[in-house]
Amino acid sequence: MTILSTSRLRPLYRAAQVGELDRRTIAGGIDGFALMQRAASSAWHSFRARWPQVRGVTVMCGAGNNGGDGHVLAALAAQSGLKVQRICLKAPAELNGDAARAAALADSAGVECEPWHEDMSFTGEVIVDALLGTGLSGEVRGTFRQAIDAINDSGLPVLAVDIPSGLAADTGAVLGVAVNATRTVTFIGDKLGLHTGAAPAHTGEVDFRPLGVKAGAYVDIPPSAWLLDDGLVESCFPPRSRTAHKGDMGHVLVLAGAPGFGGAGLLAAQSAARLGAGKVSLATAPEHVTASLVLCSEVMARGVRSVADLGELPEQADIVLVGPGLGLGAWGQAMLQTALQTERPLVVDADGLNLLAQRWPNLRRNDWILTPHPGEAARLLDISVSQVQADRPAAVLALQRQRGGVVILKGAGSLIAGPSGLVVCPYGNPGMASGGMGDALCGMLAALAAQGYTLEHVAWLGNLVHALAADRAAAAEGERGLLAGDLASYARKLINPG
Structure with a gap:
């Protein structure tokens, strides 16, 4: 009889663990902005693999690294000849660190930043959700809730970057409201909350991209769970x-x-x-x-x-x-x-x-x-x-x-x-x-x-x-x-x- 063990299964992590893997990767010599560019590039390749014929995209950018991924992806899409609508829920002037560098990259690629307002229309054939990342803990409120409702009401296909905004990365619970994605591309470590609870109604296909990070090499960060494979x-x-x-x-x-x-x-x-x-x-x-x-x-x-x-x-x-x-x-x-x-x-x-x-x-x-x-x-x-x-x-x-x-x-x-x-x-x-x-x-x-x-x-x-x-x-x-x-x-x- 075949011997089974968790070593044969895909590891799953909680948000704090993935954050620590990210931190250690940067401390090991990879520039934080370079890692963000790697994530955005992987998201862009995932987008193109799923929607190869699309000529226009709407990218919804929040604050922090998740929003930064969106800004870089918008630049990549523009450089590839797509018509890009970049909607910003936080003005680039208010960003700092890698997120600010990402927004500047999109600016230099000639992608206009449209401030979010409740009645705006989406011009892209697909929406990229880069609003809220895995660090979300409380209920989604205010303009972010309005934006998520608008995405879900649009009827357009959605690529969620790292996690559908509003979904809890550790539990799969919906924090008030969550994006209904067609595909979710997630990075570094696959997240437990993408595979249980309400998650299957919001993630669509889950495309895991490790970005070259060997999470298993960090033996002091054991997986929180493992994913069965057919x-x-x-x-x-x-x-x-x-x-x-x-x-x-x-x-x-x-x-x-x-x-x-x-x-x-x-x-x-x-x-x-x-x-x-x-x-x-x-x-x-x-x-x-x-x-x-x-x-x-x-x-x-x-x-x-x-x-x-x-x-x-x-x-x-x-x-x-x-x-x-x-x-x-x-x-x-x-x-x-x-x-x-x-x-x-x-x-x-x-x-x-x-x-x-x-x-x-x-x-x-x-x-x-x-x-x-x-x-x-x-x-x-x-x-x-x-x-x-x-x-x-x-x-x-x-x-x-x-x-x-x-x-x-x-x-x-x-x-x-x-x-x-x-x-x-x-x-x-x-x-x-x-x-x-x-x-x-x-x-x-x-x-x-x-x-x-x-x-x-x-x-x-x-x-x-x-x-x-x-x-x-x-x-x-x-x-x-x-x-x-x-x-x-x-x-x-x-x-x-x-």
Whole structure:
């Protein structure tokens, strides 16, 4: 089995870390203005790669280094023969340092500086957003808010320089309002906040340009997170041994489906079977057994009215999945308590998490994967959903510290917190906003755990396969109407490459 580590993933940094990398690069002998010119040149090449036929551009320049990047890019565009509209939210005479030198460079290239006013029109075919950089911490206000609203209302494509203005670089939260970019070109170190939270709705394509800075060489500035890559799938699912048998592939026990809530358990069990578990047992309310046999007869469904009906199933399993359709009543409580008492690794989802928050508020284990969405995470942390979403990385890390094991905070840019730190899954699509997606995910996780992957790597690979399967399904037939049950067949193809 392939050995996984964060060394195979792209590092992500927080704004202060990138600022320190920038400072050290300059201290190492690269002039600050030369580094700004390098960033602007990279942004210009990114612009041309995305919009090669454009003949006119509007460049929105704020203050500081982000605005400076915009001024230099405006000069480069003019020198390349484009018609350039340079809109300045801070007068060049009020700038200092490298930003002032950048504005002077644009002046010398013959690019007029138009002061921003609320009713002005954009003349370019594409807008370059160089308003606010990664240092933004408070809510966007005043003229900058007006300018961002105007950009978003224009309907024009947008290149964001380093980060869409108004997006928090560390969390992906929107600070009042944020630019909706078509592409974001970011420099030196890729930013955590470009890949989670609200970010996918604002960044468009993310084009990372390191500018020749080898961030990994600074061992005292460790990445804050790592980004999953789809290339992991092929390398982590090699062909099986020609002598493999079902006992080698593990036994998943799914405890799910209280009376009246059978669908969730069926989805989880089927997903576990399609992801290669050798055996899948489903312990569910008796009225759901027939449906299970019809949906996937390979799943060994057992009707369970009470814990006594489980028999030796918990001891026979290699991994126990508990939670989908569990309910909060006596049946669900008994199933969860049984799972917690088994000496088996667990995947806990849905009402299993809600019951943990209610009845086991201090329970911590190192042999489980918890899979909350923001609402469940809020209940586990005893905070509001808005607080979770305002700083998703902090929320998932807090949960992992409190509860142990591996925690997956679902949503756009799902976050995985485990012993190796924080990992981000950048795949998936809005078609996944439908019931049962979490049930399919936890079934996939359980199947991978049964096959011998460590729980942390289970979380990485399970999220990756789940999201990529959804992307393939959406590419084939569209996002609207995508169902959780559609994912299993695409996931199966993903883990059988070649």
